[in-house]
Amino acid sequence: MTLFARNQWYVAAYATEVGEELLGRTILGEPVVLYRSRRDGRAIALADRCVHRRFPLSESRREGDDITCGYHGFTYDRTGACVSVPGQTRVPRTARVAAYPVVERDSLVWIWVGDPAAADEGRVPRAPHLVDPAMTTVRGMEPIDADYGLLVDNLLDLSHETYLHGGYIGTPEVAATPITTEVDEEGGVVRVSRHMLDAECPPFYARSTGIEGRISRLQDIEYFAPCLYLLHSRITPVGQPAPVFRTEITYAITPSAPGRVYDFWAVSRDFALDDEEVTAFLRDFNHTVVMQDVDALNLLQRALDGEPGPYQELSINIDTGALAARRILAALAAAGTDRAGA
Amino acid sequence: MSGDPERPVYRVDWLPGGDVLEARCFCGARRGLPDPVTAWTWLLDHPRHAAPPPEGGPR
Ligand code: FES
Ligand SMILES: [Fe+2]
Numbered sequence A: 001m002t003l004f005a006r007n008q009w010y011v012a013a014y015a016t017e018v019g020e021e022l023l024g025r026t027i028l029g030e031p032v033v034l035y036r037s038r039r040d041g042r043a044i045a046l047a048d049r050c051v052h053r054r055f056p057l058s059e060s061r062r063e064g065d066d067i068t069c070g071y072h073g074f075t076y077d078r079t080g081a082c083v084s085v086p087g088q089t090r091v092p093r094t095a096r097v098a099a100y101p102v103v104e105r106d107s108l109v110w111i112w113v114g115d116p117a118a119a120d121e122g123r124v125p126r127a128p129h130l131v132d133p134a135m136t137t138v139r140g141m142e143p144i145d146a147d148y149g150l151l152v153d154n155l156l157d158l159s160h161e162t163y164l165h166g167g168y169i170g171t172p173e174v175a176a177t178p179i180t181t182e183v184d185e186e187g188g189v190v191r192v193s194r195h196m197l198d199a200e201c202p203p204f205y206a207r208s209t210g211i212e213g214r215i216s217r218l219q220d221i222e223y224f225a226p227c228l229y230l231l232h233s234r235i236t237p238v239g240q241p242a243p244v245f246r247t248e249i250t251y252a253i254t255p256s257a258p259g260r261v262y263d264f265w266a267v268s269r270d271f272a273l274d275d276e277e278v279t280a281f282l283r284d285f286n287h288t289v290v291m292q293d294v295d296a297l298n299l300l301q302r303a304l305d306g307e308p309g310p311y312q313e314l315s316i317n318i319d320t321g322a323l324a325a326r327r328i329l330a331a332l333a334a335a336g337t338d339r340a341g342a
Numbered sequence B: 001m002s003g004d005p006e007r008p009v010y011r012v013d014w015l016p017g018g019d020v021l022e023a024r025c026f027c028g029a030r031r032g033l034p035d036p037v038t039a040w041t042w043l044l045d046h047p048r049h050a051a052p053p054p055e056g057g058p059r
C-alpha cells in the first residue's frame, strides 16, 4: 500500500460542493464535515465525529455556523469547540472536535489534516485555468476502491490511453511515442512529456474541435505530488501553425482511506466556450473515460488483494514517470511522519 | 518542459527510434541505460553515478 503523506494539502471538495448542506468526506482516514459559514462565506472543516458517542456531525443539523449533533444534541461552533450539551450547564473542557486548516483556491477546497503548525497556505499548488474566464470547464468526482498509488501510476503513464481508452482518447501513437521525464525532487514535481507530431485525432478532440484530419498532439504532464495533476494538452491540425486548441486536464488525487481514493477530474478548454453541445459532449465523454479508469482500478485492486504473497512487477520505458512519482510519494510520506511525530 | 531553474532536476529522455533511455543529471553526467529502474538508480546515485547493478539490464 502507498503510505499517506500527511503534511500536505489535499483537495477535499469543489468549492461549489461546500455550502449550506453538511458534506461528509473522509480524507487520509479522517472523517471530515465541510460546510460554508453564513457569516463570512468561508469554508469550514471539522472532524466528523461527535465527542460524545461518535455520531457523524455530517448527519446532523446546522444552527447558523454551529452544528448540533443529531443524536443527543452536543453543539459545536465553527472552531470545533463544544458550546452546549443537553441537560446541564457545565460543558466539559475537553469537549471539542478538531478544526482543520482550509484554503479555497482556484475553485477547489484544500484541506490540511496533518500537523496544523506545519500548514503553509503558500504551498497550495495552483490550477488557475479552473477559474480562467477565457476557458470553459466541466468536472466531476468519482471515488475509487483502490490504493491512491494506483491512480498516480495510471495518470503518470498515459500509454494506457491506447488500450484502455481506445476509440475515446487513445490512438496508436500515444503508446508508440517516446516520453521525456523530469524530476524536481525538492519541489516534489514530476514532468512527463509526450509530443506526437503526426497522430490520429481521437473522437474526444475530433468531436469537440471539428478537426477531421491528423493532428499534432502535445501532452505535457505536471504532477505536483501528492495531490495535483495537470495535463496540458495542445492540438493543432498537421501542417498548420494554428489554430492551437488548448485543453487543460486537471486531476486531484485525494487518498480517502487505505484502499480508497477520490478522483476529482476536470477538463478546461479555450475553444467553443459558449457551445453547450461541446460542453455536454466533453462532460459525458470524459465521464465515460474516467469510468473506464475507475473500473480498471477497482478490478486491479481486487486482483492485487487476491495475491497470495508479495508480488513482482516489471517496469519498462513507459513507466519512467510513474516510478519517479512513487519515489517522491515515499519520501513525502516519510517526511510527514517525522514532522507529525507519529 | 519548464522547470524551476534554481532547483536541481533529473531528466530521462527516451531516445526516439530505439529503446534506450538517456539519463541526465543536473551535474552534467549523462548515460544511456536500458530501463527506468536502472536509470533512476543511476541518477539518484549523484554525485557518484556508479555503474548500475548488472541485474538492471533489459529483461
Ligand atoms: S453522539 Fe453526539 S451528542 Fe451523543
Ligand atoms: Fe485513463
Ligand SMILES: [Zn+2]
Pocket (backbone or CB within 6 Å): B025, B026, B027, B028, B029, B046, B047, B049
Ligand atoms: Zn549528478
